[in-house]
Structure formats: structure tokens, C-alpha cells
Amino acid sequence: xxxxxxxxxxxxxxxxxxxxxxxxxxxxxxxxxxxxxxxxxxxxxxxxxxxxxxxxxxxxxxxxxxxxxxxxxxxxxxxxxxxxxxxxxxxxxxxxxxxxxxxxxxxxxxxxxxxxxxxxxxxxxxxxxxxxxxxxxxxxxxxxxxxxxxxxxxxxxxxxxxxxxxxxxxxxxxxxxxxxxxxxxxxxxxxxxxxxxxxxxxxxxxxxxxxxxxxxxxxxxxxxxxxxxxxxxxxxxxxxxxxxxxxxxxxxxxxxxxxxxxxxxxxxxxxxxxxxxxxxxxxxxxxxxxxxxxxxxxxxxxxxxxxxxxxxxxxxxxxxxxxxxxxxxxxxxxxxxxxxxxxxxxxxxxxxxxxxxxxxxxxxxxxxxxxxxxxxxxxxxxxxxxxxxxxxxxxxxxxxxxxxxxxxxxxxxxxxxxxxxxxxxxxxxxxxxxxxxxxxxxxxxxxxxxxxxxxxxxxxxxxxxxxxxxxxxxxxxxxxxxxxxxxxxxxxxxxxxxxxxxxxxxxxxxxxxxxxxxxxxxxxxxxxxxxxxxxxxxxxxxxxxxxxxxxxxxxxxxxxxxx
Amino acid sequence: xxxxxxxxxxxxxxxxxxxxxxxxxxxxxxxxxxxxxxxxxxxxxxxxxxxxxxxxxxxxxxxxxxxxxxxxxx
Numbered sequence: 001x002x003x004x005x006x007x008x009x010x011x012x013x014x015x016x017x018x019x020x021x022x023x024x025x026x027x028x029x030x031x032x033x034x035x036x037x038x039x040x041x042x043x044x045x046x047x048x049x050x051x052x053x054x055x056x057x058x059x060x061x062x063x064x065x066x067x068x069x070x071x072x073x074x075x076x077x078x079x080x081x082x083x084x085x086x087x088x089x090x091x092x093x094x095x096x097x098x099x100x101x102x103x104x105x106x107x108x109x110x111x112x113x114x115x116x117x118x119x120x121x122x123x124x125x126x127x128x129x130x131x132x133x134x135x136x137x138x139x140x141x142x143x144x145x146x147x148x149x150x151x152x153x154x155x156x157x158x159x160x161x162x163x164x165x166x167x168x169x170x171x172x173x174x175x176x177x178x179x180x181x182x183x184x185x186x187x188x189x190x191x192x193x194x195x196x197x198x199x200x201x202x203x204x205x206x207x208x209x210x211x212x213x214x215x216x217x218x219x220x221x222x223x224x225x226x227x228x229x230x231x232x233x234x235x236x237x238x239x240x241x242x243x244x245x246x247x248x249x250x251x252x253x254x255x256x257x258x259x260x261x262x263x264x265x266x267x268x269x270x271x272x273x274x275x276x277x278x279x280x281x282x283x284x285x286x287x288x289x290x291x292x293x294x295x296x297x298x299x300x301x302x303x304x305x306x307x308x309x310x311x312x313x314x315x316x317x318x319x320x321x322x323x324x325x326x327x328x329x330x331x332x333x334x335x336x337x338x339x340x341x342x343x344x345x346x347x348x349x350x351x352x353x354x355x356x357x358x359x360x361x362x363x364x365x366x367x368x369x370x371x372x373x374x375x376x377x378x379x380x381x382x383x384x385x386x387x388x389x390x391x392x393x394x395x396x397x398x399x400x401x402x403x404x405x406x407x408x409x410x411x412x413x414x415x416x417x418x419x420x421x422x423x424x425x426x427x428x429x430x431x432x433x434x435x436x437x438x439x440x441x442x443x444x445x446x447x448x449x450x451x452x453x454x455x456x457x458x459x460x461x462x463x464x465x466x467x468x469x470x471x472x473x474x475x476x477x478x479x480x481x482x483x484x485x486x487x488x489x490x491x492x493x494x495x496x497x498x499x500x501x502x503x504x505x506x507x508x509x510x511x512x513x514x515x516x517x518x519x520x521x522x523x524x525x526x527x528x529x530x531x532x533x534x535x536x537x538x539x540x541x542x543x544x545x546x547x548x549x550x551x552x553x554x555x556x557x558x559x560x561x562x563x
Numbered sequence: 564x565x566x567x568x569x570x571x572x573x574x575x576x577x578x579x580x581x582x583x584x585x586x587x588x589x590x591x592x593x594x595x596x597x598x599x600x601x602x603x604x605x606x607x608x609x610x611x612x613x614x615x616x617x618x619x620x621x622x623x624x625x626x627x628x629x630x631x632x633x634x635x636x637x
Contacts, residue, residue: 004574004606011577033598034605183601186617193605 003034003193010041019049022211025067027055028076031189035076038196042204048211057188061108064115072121072207075112078190079127079146087132090141098141106152117158120432121210123203124157125166126150131179131190159412159433162206169199205359212419212430215336215357216314217258218249219304222265222292224320225340226282231269236277242344246281248351253286257358258308260289262300262317267292297324298331309481311422311517316357376456394486395556397454401463401488403495404449404562406440413461414449417480422517424489425478426510426524444470446499450492451562452483459483465496469503474510490552493528495559497549507543514538528552564611564637565630571610572626575603588625611637 001009022043026035036052043050053070055063060077067073080087082101090098116122127146136143157163170178173194183189191199208214223230226246229239253259259282263270270292274284289307291300297319305312312334319325320340328337338354341347404410415433422428431439439445450463462480467473474496479489500508510525512518514537526532529550530542566580572587573580576594589595595603604620607613607629613636615623623629 002606003602003609004571007602007606008574008577031598031601034602037602182614182617186620187601189601193609 001197003037006041007037010037010044013041013044017044017047017049019047022048022050022072022207023053023070024050024072024074024207025053025055025063025070026074026076027060027063027067028078029058029060029081030076030078030184031057031187032076032191034189034191034193035196035200038193039074039200039204042197042200043207046204046208046213048208048213050207061111064112068115068119070119072123072210073116073119074203075122075124077125077127079129079142079149080132080184080190081188082145087129087142090145093141098145102145102148105149109149109153109156113156113158113161117160118432118434119160120435121206122157122161123164123206124153124161125164126153128166128170130167130170131175134175162203164203166199169195169202173198202356205356209359210419210430212422214314214359214420215257215316216310217260217288217304217308217316218252218354218358219260219262219289219301219315219317220249221317221319221321221324222261222263222270225263225318226261227273228344231265231273236269236272239273239277241277241279241281242347243279243281244348245351248348248355250281250286252355252358253282255358258288258310259286260291260304260308261287262291262297262304264294264297265292297328301328301332301335309484316354318351318354376459397456397486397556399452399454399486399488399556400558400560401491401495402451402453402560402562404451404461405499406447407449407562408437408440410449410461411436411440414447414464417461417464417478418476421478421480422515423481424484424521425476425515425518426474426521427476427513428515428518429476431476439466444468445475446503448496448499449562450488452486452488463488463492465492467496467500469505472500472505472508474508477510487552487554488557489524490528491554491557491559494551494553497544497546497551501546505546507545509533509541509543511539511541564633567610568607568626568630568633571606572603572629575599575606583626585627586625607633613637 024039026032026039033054036054039052040050053067055067058081060075064073082105083089086101093101127149129140129142129146133140133143153163178192178195178198179190180192220226223232227239227241231239249259261270267290270290273280274282274287289304291304293300301312301315301317305315312332315335317328317335317337318340319328319337322339325337325339328335336357338350341350411433415431415436418429418431418436436447440447446467446469448465448467449461451461452459452463459480459482462483464476464478465474466476468475479492497508510530512522512525514522525542528544530544532540533543534541569580569583572578572583576592576599578592578594589600604615604623608615611633613633615632615636619632623632
């Protein structure tokens with residue numbers, strides 16, 4: 001896509017796009033004005049209503065304060081322009097001058113990081129000397145300078161900051177096409193349009209992940225996708241594993257991505273390969289879900305989403321057949337599909353790129369256990385199919401809830417829950433880690449986090465409520481999709497009412513705010529016998545008299561206090 | 564070629580192709596400031612795979628001048 005077309009498309013998307021505005025500020029000490037359209041366009045095509053504001057030229061320190069309340073701040077901080085012409089002055093500067101520059105920038109880094117420490121998402125490009133250092137035989141002073149400052153930066157940033165390695169983008173494009181030095185010397189514009197396209201193509205995933213637009217499951221076909229050859233024809237000994245692909249998939253599984261199979265094959269043949277093939281890297285333990293049969297893949301992918309209780313838009317599907325890819329694209333456009341490239345060496349690169357779709361800025365301990373957690377859920381779903389009587393099934397699970405109140409150790413997971421939960425989320429308010437931390441420290445707010453245990457294991461922290469005592473209101477109420485369909489939400493409401501009562505709340509308010517994904521909870525508060533007091537198209541407000549609240553009193557879910 | 568130039572100008576400044584004439588310049592296009600001027604040059608260079616030199620960038624200050632400069636380079 002040409003730059004002028006990007007500008008045009010971006011303008012027309014701006015008129016059409018809906019949803020809350022996502023404000024990104026781009027701060028810089030060089031000219032980066034062409035980044036605006038490219039960044040907005042890339043995010044708007046992913047349905048994120050991005051709005052970019054550019055800081056003043058060479059004004060990072062002051063702008064960091066001015067734009068600290070943006071949803072995201074991106075910083076282009078170029079070593080060559082710490083002072084004008086530094087890239088050619090630095091090699092003859094005295095040790096004293098050199099140290100002065102180091103001290104000056106360190107101080108500025110401190111100020112900027114302090115100003116942005118409450119900002120939800122910050123992307124800072126690692127300092128780079130690549131562009132001006134390409135012919136050096138030995139380490140020049142510019143490189144020495146950026147090395148010192150990078151390690152300082154690394155030691156100073158908080159969890160909300162992503163340090164991004166800009167050299168990767170420049171290398172992939174080549175220095176020649178990533179930059180336009182003509183413009184650098186005339187107007188301090190360093191980077192080309194190609195650069196911005198590639199750059200934002202990568203970092204957009206950070207913004208998408210933080211706004212809940214994250215992929216959760218990677219589904220593979222088998223023949224000519226996990227291995228070379230057709231199992232049904234070439235047989236057990238005739239297929240050759242794509243080991244590098246499988247190692248990449250295994251790495252994703254270890255990071256909490258759901259790996260699944262959707263393949264037209266005899267299930268017992270694939271099972272045999274999974275169990276007994278000596279070169280097979282992915283094992284049954286790494287694969288959460290398998291749809292191996294002769295049904296069409298649209299039906300199978302639908303069942304996969306249903307079984308895992310995630311939306312189709314959270315799925316990524318890889319297949320070698322253009323027929324299957326075409327069919328899925330047409331029937332289930334929400335699923336992102338990739339076709340295995342004809343050239344085997346390109347497959348690895350493609351999968352690396354696909355892996356980025358699962359980028360998770362808040363990796364928590366729990367993610368590593370997620371494979372196990374989803375497996376437990378599959379076991380539960382299977383039993384659900386066996387036993388017809390839901391009530392006795394739920395009783396048989398032996399469920400208990402572990403409730404923690406204002407637990408600072410859980411800040412990261414709590415924030416992650418608010419960012420990633422879409423379906424069972426009454427108000428869909430997204431909170432950063434620092435937001436959650438301040439709620440926990442605020443005595444007028446109560447942050448209730450719930451872990452669900454049953455005979456199959458613990459789901460980890462999967463339900464959350466935030467109560468505001470000042471306004472007597474349930475601000476946030478959400479359950480992860482992993483624990484839906486088990487009446488946990490009703491038990492949780494009982495608990496919330498008790499806690500409100502203990503805090504002398506007489507009338508508790510609660511609201512439902514509609515999004516594209518949470519229609520299943522539209523009537524939740526009514527089902528809990530709250531009274532509706534106000535209704536608009538997009539939201540409803542409820543209230544309930546604490547003393548006359550009718551408890552559901554579900555007997556088969558026990559409640560334990562956390563530590 | 565002229566229609567391609569017009570299209571680029573129209574995209575960059577968000578104006579109708581039909582409204583562009585020889586006198587179209589920063590004086591009568593509200594959006595055409597110094598930053599957008601650089602965007603225009605970058606977009607033209609990409610469209611025609613040419614490079615403006617420093618003087619040409621400064622000289623490209625109305626539609627007629629742009630056409631003659633692109634003509635020379637293209």
C-alpha cells in the first residue's frame with residue numbers, strides 16, 4: 001500500500017470507526033510526523049479506534065508530562081540528535097564532554113520515566129547507533145554511548161514500559177530503505193514510510209494485546225502442516241516431521257497459548273503418531289484440543305471455539321490447503337488464517353510472525369500453567385457431556401472458591417483479567433497494574449479476587465469484583481470464560497452482598513455496560529433480583545436493598561478465605 | 564501522469580481531485596502546511612520512484628510546478 005493511499009484510507013476509516021478512542025502520543029527528538037497516518041491506519045484496520053497525537057519536535061521531557069494520561073506513549077529518542085550533529089561530533093569529544101552527555105540523558109530518562117509511571121502503556125525504542133555506525137571496524141563512541149544508556153534504561157523502566165529493539169526493524173528493511181538521510185540533513189526526518197509500516201506492524205500488537213484484542217488459540221492442520229506428507233497415504237513411516245515448526249508451537253504452548261489440531265484423518269492414526277512417532281515434538285500433553293475426523297473444518301473450528309469457550313476471533317488457523325483456507329476465510333471470517341508457504345524455509349518465518357499475534361505483555365506465572373488449566377476445563381466439559389443432569393454434575397465437581405481481598409501480590413493477574421475478559425464482563429473497564437495497585441491501597445475500594453478449585457485442580461485467579469464504598473457500587477464484575485456455566489457468578493454475588501453489608505452499605509448499585517461481546521450478561525443483575533433503575537441503549541443501572549436481598553445460597557460451592 | 568499526481572495530492576490533503584488546478588497551492592489548500600508538504604513530497608517520490616533534490620522540494624509550491632518537476636525526473 002502506498003503512503004498516499006494509506007492517508008486516504010485512514011481518513012475514511014476515521015469517519016467509520018466506532019468504539020472508545022485509544023489515544024496514542026508519539027514523542028520524539030526527531031521529526032516523525034509521517035508516523036501518524038501509518039500508525040492510525042494499521043490499528044484502525046484492526047478495529048481499534050486509535051488517535052495519534054504528535055509531541056513537539058525535540059521536546060520529550062516536557063511532553064512526557066503533558067501526555068502522561070494518554071492510553072499509550074511511544075518514544076523515538078535518537079542518539080544522533082541528543083545534541084545537534086552528535087553522530088559526527090561524538091568521536092572527537094573529550095571524555096568529560098562524553099560523560100556530560102551521558103549524565104544529561106540519564107537525568108532526562110529519570111524525569112520521563114517518572115512522568116510516565118502511571119501511563120498504562122509506554123513503548124520506548126532502545127537507543128541505536130546502527131544507522132550511523134555501519135562502517136565502523138571498531139566500537140565507536142556513539143555505540144559506546146547507546147550501550148551505556150540502554151543498560152541504564154533497562155535498569156530503570158517499570159512494568160508498563162516495553163523497550164523495543166528498533167534495530168530489528170531497520171535490519172529487516174536494510175538501513176538504506178529504512179532511512180532517508182537526505183531528509184535527516186534537511187529537516188531531521190530520519191525514517192522512511194517503509195520503516196513506519198514495518199515498525200507499527202510490529203508494535204501494534206502491544207496495543208492490541210492491551211485492549212483485549214488478543215489471540216488465544218493456534219489450530220494446526222496435520223498433513224503437510226505439522227509434517228511433510230499425508231498420513232493416510234504415506235503411512236506412519238512415510239511422513240517427515242517439521243521439527244522447527246513443532247518446536248515453535250511447543251514454545252507457544254509453554255507460554256500459555258492453546259495449541260489445537262483440526263485435521264481430516266482417522267483419529268486413531270493421528271493418535272498413534274502423537275504417542276509413538278519418535279520424531280514428533282508436540283505430544284498429547286501440549287495439545288489442548290483435537291478435532292480429527294472427516295467433517296468439514298468450519299464445523300470443527302466452531303466446535304473448538306465452543307469447547308474452549310472462547311470467541312472465533314481468538315482463533316488462528318494454519319493449513320496447507322488453499323481450499324480449506326478459502327472455506328474458513330469465507331464462512332468464518334473472524335478467524336485469522338494462514339496458509340503454509342510452498343517453500344519450506346519460509347514456513348518458519350511465517351510462524352515466527354504468527355507467534356507475535358499471541359504477544360502477551362503481562363506474562364504471569366499463571367500463563368505457564370494455562371495449558372494445564374485448559375486441559376482441566378476440557379475434562380470438565382467432557383464430563384458435562386456425559387452427565388445430563390447439570391445440577392448433580394456441578395455437585396460432583398466439589399467446587400470451592402478462594403477469596404482474596406486487596407491482595408497486592410495479585411496485581412499483575414488482576415490487571416490482566418480486566419484487560420482480557422470480554423464475555424462475562426459487566427462493565428468492561430480495563431485497568432493497568434498501577435490502577436489496580438491504587439484501588440487496593442484505597443480504603444474506599446475493595447478488590448475481590450477469586451480462585452476456583454474443584455476435583456480437577458485449581459483454575460487460578462479467574463473472577464474479580466471491584467467495589468466502591470464511596471458510591472456504594474459494584475464497579476467491576478467479571479468472570480473468566482474458563483469458569484462459566486457453573487453458577488459461580490451467583491455465589492460470588494452472595495459474597496459481595498455480605499461484604500457490602502459488613503461495610504455498612506444499605507443500597508448497592510451495579511451497572512451493565514454493553515459491548516460487542518458481553519451480551520450474555522445483559523440480564524445478569526436482573527437474574528440476581530436487582531431492580532433496574534435506569535436504562536439506555538448501551539447500559540442499564542441497577543440497585544438492590546442489601547437487607548432484603550434474596551441469597552441464592554448455592555450449597556455445592558464452598559467458600560474459603562485466601563491467605 | 565497528471566491524474567496520478569492529482570490523486571496523490573487529493574489523498575495527502577484530503578481534497579477532491581476535481582478541485583485541483585494549476586493554481587492549487589498552500590495559499591488555497593487549508594491543509595497544506597510545511598509538515599504536510601513533506602508528506603506530499605514523500606508520497607510523490609514513492610508514487611513515481613523518483614527523488615526530489617533540496618531545491619525542487621522548496622520549489623514544488625503549486626500544482627503546475629509539481630507537474631513540471633515530476634515531468635523532468637520521471
